[in-house]
Amino acid sequence: MAPTVARSTIDITPLRQANLPIIFILGGPGSGKGTQCAKIVEKYGYTHLSSGDLLRDEVASGSERGKQLTDIMQRGELVPLDVVLDLLKEAMLSKLTSSKGFLIDGYPREVAQGIQFETEINPCALVIYFQVSDDVMTARLMNRGLTSGRVDDNEETIRKRLDTFHKHSLPVVEHYGTKCRTISAEAHPDEVFQKVSEALETLS
Numbered sequence: 600m601a602p603t604v605a606r607s608t609i610d611i612t613p614l615r616q617a618n619l620p621i622i623f624i625l626g627g628p629g630s631g632k633g634t635q636c637a638k639i640v641e642k643y644g645y646t647h648l649s650s651g652d653l654l655r656d657e658v659a660s661g662s663e664r665g666k667q668l669t670d671i672m673q674r675g676e677l678v679p680l681d682v683v684l685d686l687l688k689e690a691m692l693s694k695l696t697s698s699k700g701f702l703i704d705g706y707p708r709e710v711a712q713g714i715q716f717e718t719e720i721n722p723c724a725l726v727i728y729f730q731v732s733d734d735v736m737t738a739r740l741m742n743r744g745l746t747s748g749r750v751d752d753n754e755e756t757i758r759k760r761l762d763t764f765h766k767h768s769l770p771v772v773e774h775y776g777t778k779c780r781t782i783s784a785e786a787h788p789d790e791v792f793q794k795v796s797e798a799l800e801t802l803s
């Protein structure tokens with residue numbers, strides 16, 4: 600049964616008109632998206648929006664919408680795409696005046712999400728995909744799970760998240776074709792960031 604989660608109604612005209620660069624950051628769980636985004640924010644002044652963090656914040660807020668999300672996330676499944684898009688729009692609007700652009704981390708999780716985002720907001724300027732083997736992602740997440748307190752950093756849920764990623768998110772990489780830069784991300788974070796910087800500098 601498809602879960603129902605409340606929608607919001609907000610006017611995003613200012614967001615569309617500002618036309619700031621939008622970069623989708625793709626990669627499996629534990630591929631280093633958060634780590635690299637933090638470095639991009641520091642060097643380039645972009646705003647980092649992690650769909651996972653926005654969802655977790657919404658859950659933590661105790662709102663009705665948050666309660667509806669909790670069960671879905673604990674199962675390692677994807678939440679309804681409209682809800683994630685609402686949260687992203689709200690966050691982007693709130694950062695509009697202070698931002699040089701947006702890093703959309705962990706989104707789109709599936710092709711339909713990307714199409715909906717670009718139709719309702721603006722087309723993305725670039726897509727970066729961090730490529731990491733399942734074994735390395737699993738090891739990193741088990742390690743992160745020791746301290747993260749995240750309900751989904753456990754072996755069972757990690758396996759499901761990897762499956763979900765392969766099934767729904769790899770087609771996104773293909774969908775974006777030459778707009779997507781694939782970066783091998785098993786090396787040290789500084790080495791990975793070197794390649795990220797090169798990709799970003801093709802934008803300006």
Ligand SMILES: Nc1ncnc2c1ncn2[C@@H]1O[C@H](COP(=O)(O)OP(=O)(O)O)[C@@H](O)[C@H]1O
Binds near residue numbers: 627630634785788
């Ligand atoms: N290049 C890297 N090499 C080794 N460990 C990394 C690297 N990038 C991230 N990590 C570690 O792997 C875990 C997952 O990274 P994170 O940035 O949270 O991934 P994601 O946001 O893609 O799920 C974290 O514990 C992080 O410190």
Ligand SMILES: [Mg+2]
Binds near residue numbers: 651
């Ligand atoms: Mg993350």
